[in-house]
Amino acid sequence: MQFLQTPLPYLLAGISVGGQYALIAIGYTMVYGILRLINFAHGDVFMVAGMFMVFLSASLPLGLAIPLVLVITVLLGFLIERAAYKPLRDAPRMSVMISAIGVSYLLQNCALYFTGGLAKVFPQIPWISDTVEVFGAVTKRVTLITPVLTVALVIALVLFIRHTKIGMAMRAVAKDFETSRLMGIKVNSVISATFIIGSFLAAVGSLLYFTNYASVTPTSGGMPGLKCFVAAVFGGIGSIPGAVIGAFIIGICENIIKGMGWTTFSDAFTFALLIVILLVKPTGLFGEKATDKV
Amino acid sequence: MKKALALILCVCMALSLAACGGGSSASGSKTVTIGVFEPASGDNGAGGKQETLGVQYANSVQPTVDIGGETYNVVVKYVDNESSNDKASSAAAELVNAGCSVVLGSYGSGVSIAGGPTFENAGIPVVGITCTNPAVTEGNSYYFRICFLDPFQGTVLANYAFNKLGVTKAYCLNKLGDDYSGGLVNYFIEAFEKLGGECVHEEFPDGNSDFTSYVANAKAAGCGVFFSPVSTEAAQLIIDQAVAQGVTFPLLAGDTWDSNVILQAAQGKNVNITVTTFYPEGADAAFDTNIKAWINGDATNKANNGGDDTVAAVTAMGYDAYFFALAAMQKAGSTDPAKIMEALWSTEYTGVTGPIALDQTNGDAIRNTAYVKQVDTASGSWIALDPVTIG
Structure with a gap:
C-alpha cells in the first residue's frame, strides 16, 4: 500500500513507461489502420534498435550513433515491409500475419546469435540518464523527458497526417484500400511511409526505454511489444490518439498496481484489461465502428 | 520466377541442415563422455557460461583419465538449456542420447529440477555444480551436488x-x-x-x-x-x-x-x-593465476567470462565439479553410469573451493562455510x- 503514502514515484514511472509504450503502440495502430495487419515483428524492431545502439555506441561517439540508430531502424522497418509483407499483398490476411510472426522470430534469433544470448548493457546517454529530484522523488531525467517528447511527436504526427499530401493519402488508404488504389494513390509508397514512421517512433521509444531500463536481451521486445499491442487495441486499433491514451493508461495502472503491493498481478492486470475492454467495447476507446466490407 | 526462388530457398535450407549433421569424428583411443548441462542463453546465460568455463579449463588441464588401468580421453559434450524450465528436459535428453557417463550442471536450480527426471530415467548420475535449491536432489537419487544449500x-x-x-x-x-x-x-x-x-x-x-x-x-x-x-x-x-x-x-x-x-x-x-x-578470488593463488592466463589467452573465453579475467565462484565450482566427476569414475573403475552413481556417494575430493564430500541422504555436499x-x-x-x- 506504499502507493497511498508516496504516489509520486509510481506516477512518474507510470507516465514515463506509458510514453515509451505510446511510441511503440503508434506503430501497431498505424500499420493496422492501413493494412489491417497486426505487425508482430514491431516489438522486435524495437529490441533491434536497442541492440544497434549497444553495438554502434561501442565504436562511435553518441552524437553519431543516435542518428545512425534511427536511420538503420527506419531502414529495417522499410526492408521488412518490402521483403516479408509486400509480396503477400494479395494473399489471405492470415498469411501476412504468419509472415510477421516469422520475421519476429528471425529478428530474435539473429539477436541471440550476435549477442550469444547474454544481456547487453545499454550505454549511458549523458544528460538524459542523469539522476534528478522532483518533489522528493529521485529518478532519471529521461522519466521527465519521455512524456513531453511523446506528446510533441504525436502532435507532429497528427499534423503530418492531417495536413500533408502523403498524410491525406494515408487516411484515404486506411478508409478504403481498393478504392484509393483505383484513384491513383501509390499504395505501396504510402505503406512504406507508414512503416518508416512506425519504425522511427519505435527507435525513439527504444532509446528512451532502454535508457531507463538499461539492459537489452533478444527477448526484450516481447513484453513491451505485447503490452503496446494491448494499448493499441485498448485505445481502438487504427486510432493514433487512442493508442497514445491507451499506452499511458496501461503504463500508469501497471505501476499503481505494483505500488499497491500486488506486484505479482501487474502483468495479469494488463491482459485482464484487454479482455474486459474487448467484451464491453469491442472497438476500443476511440475505435471506429466496424466497417468490414464483405 | 517465384517457383525458382522457392526452390533455391529450399535447397539452401536442406544444405545447411546437411552441414549440421556432418560434425562427428572417430578417434582411435577409448573415450568417456561427460555432459555439461548449462544455460548459455536466457536469464542465466552469463552465469552458465562462466560455470562452463570452469569445466572447459579443467578439461584443458586434465584431458584424460585413468580408469581401471586404461587411459580414456575425456570428451565433453555441452548443451544449452536456455535457462528455461521448458527446454531443460529436451536439453537433458540430448545429453542422454550422446551417451554421457556422467553429467555436470546446471547453474540455476529451476532447470536442474526440470531436467532431473530425464537423467534419473536414463540412469545417468548428475553432479550439480551451483544449484542450491534443496528440491534438486530430494527424491532423485541420481542427482548429487557439490555446493551448499x-x-x-x-x-x-x-x-x-x-x-x-x-x-x-x-x-x-x-x-x-x-x-x-x-x-x-x-x-x-x-x-x-x-x-x-x-x-x-x-x-x-x-x-x-x-x-x-x-x-x-x-x-x-x-x-x-x-x-x-x-x-x-x-x-x-x-x-x-x-x-x-x-x-x-x-x-x-x-x-x-x-x-x-x-x-x-x-x-x-x-x-x-x-x-x-562459494569461492573468493584469491583463495587459491595458483589456480587464479593459471585460469586468468587461460581466459586471457583466448578471445572467446574472455567474452564468455564477461570481457575481463575476474574469477567467478561458479567457474571455480565448475572446475572442481569436473575433477570430482573424474575422481568418481576412478573410484568406480568403470565408465558405466550405474557404477559411477554408486561410487559418487562415497567419493571425496579436495578442490580449490575446499574439501568435497557428500551426505548419505540426498547426496548433497557437506559444506558449512559461505x-x-x-x-x-x-x-x-x-x-x-x-x-x-x-x-
Whole structure:
C-alpha cells in the first residue's frame, strides 16, 4: 500500500513507461489502420534498435550513433515491409500475419546469435540518464523527458497526417484500400511511409526505454511489444490518439498496481484489461465502428 | 520466377541442415563422455557460461583419465538449456542420447529440477555444480551436488543482515515461479523472522524490466536492506534503478550475484552490494593465476567470462565439479553410469573451493562455510569480508 503514502514515484514511472509504450503502440495502430495487419515483428524492431545502439555506441561517439540508430531502424522497418509483407499483398490476411510472426522470430534469433544470448548493457546517454529530484522523488531525467517528447511527436504526427499530401493519402488508404488504389494513390509508397514512421517512433521509444531500463536481451521486445499491442487495441486499433491514451493508461495502472503491493498481478492486470475492454467495447476507446466490407 | 526462388530457398535450407549433421569424428583411443548441462542463453546465460568455463579449463588441464588401468580421453559434450524450465528436459535428453557417463550442471536450480527426471530415467548420475535449491536432489537419487544449500545460505544472509548490518526490516524480491530465487527468499524470510526481524516480500513476473516500483516500494516501506537473489540480468536493472532512485540501504544477494556482470553494473556508482558465495578470488593463488592466463589467452573465453579475467565462484565450482566427476569414475573403475552413481556417494575430493564430500541422504555436499563479498565500486572489484561458518 506504499502507493497511498508516496504516489509520486509510481506516477512518474507510470507516465514515463506509458510514453515509451505510446511510441511503440503508434506503430501497431498505424500499420493496422492501413493494412489491417497486426505487425508482430514491431516489438522486435524495437529490441533491434536497442541492440544497434549497444553495438554502434561501442565504436562511435553518441552524437553519431543516435542518428545512425534511427536511420538503420527506419531502414529495417522499410526492408521488412518490402521483403516479408509486400509480396503477400494479395494473399489471405492470415498469411501476412504468419509472415510477421516469422520475421519476429528471425529478428530474435539473429539477436541471440550476435549477442550469444547474454544481456547487453545499454550505454549511458549523458544528460538524459542523469539522476534528478522532483518533489522528493529521485529518478532519471529521461522519466521527465519521455512524456513531453511523446506528446510533441504525436502532435507532429497528427499534423503530418492531417495536413500533408502523403498524410491525406494515408487516411484515404486506411478508409478504403481498393478504392484509393483505383484513384491513383501509390499504395505501396504510402505503406512504406507508414512503416518508416512506425519504425522511427519505435527507435525513439527504444532509446528512451532502454535508457531507463538499461539492459537489452533478444527477448526484450516481447513484453513491451505485447503490452503496446494491448494499448493499441485498448485505445481502438487504427486510432493514433487512442493508442497514445491507451499506452499511458496501461503504463500508469501497471505501476499503481505494483505500488499497491500486488506486484505479482501487474502483468495479469494488463491482459485482464484487454479482455474486459474487448467484451464491453469491442472497438476500443476511440475505435471506429466496424466497417468490414464483405 | 517465384517457383525458382522457392526452390533455391529450399535447397539452401536442406544444405545447411546437411552441414549440421556432418560434425562427428572417430578417434582411435577409448573415450568417456561427460555432459555439461548449462544455460548459455536466457536469464542465466552469463552465469552458465562462466560455470562452463570452469569445466572447459579443467578439461584443458586434465584431458584424460585413468580408469581401471586404461587411459580414456575425456570428451565433453555441452548443451544449452536456455535457462528455461521448458527446454531443460529436451536439453537433458540430448545429453542422454550422446551417451554421457556422467553429467555436470546446471547453474540455476529451476532447470536442474526440470531436467532431473530425464537423467534419473536414463540412469545417468548428475553432479550439480551451483544449484542450491534443496528440491534438486530430494527424491532423485541420481542427482548429487557439490555446493551448499539454500536453507544454509538463507540463514547466513539473514544473520548477516540482522547482526552485521543491524537491520530489522528487510525487503525481499524474487522472480515469480523461479525455483532458485523463490526458494532462497523463503529461507531468508524464515531465518530473518526467527531472529526477530520483519520482511516485506514481493515478486516480479517473467520478462519484467521495470524495477522502478519495486525499489520505490522498498524505500517507502522503510526497509533497511534490499534482498534480491535474482538472475544477473534482472540484477543489472535493479542496481541501475536503485542508483537512479538514490537508495541508501545496501543490496544483498546470494551466489548468482557473484559475477563480474554485477561489478560492471555497479562500478563508479554509489551503491552498496554484498553477496554470499562459494569461492573468493584469491583463495587459491595458483589456480587464479593459471585460469586468468587461460581466459586471457583466448578471445572467446574472455567474452564468455564477461570481457575481463575476474574469477567467478561458479567457474571455480565448475572446475572442481569436473575433477570430482573424474575422481568418481576412478573410484568406480568403470565408465558405466550405474557404477559411477554408486561410487559418487562415497567419493571425496579436495578442490580449490575446499574439501568435497557428500551426505548419505540426498547426496548433497557437506559444506558449512559461505564466503561474503562486497563490491568495491571505485575499482569495480570484490572485497572479501569474513567468511561465515555455521554448525
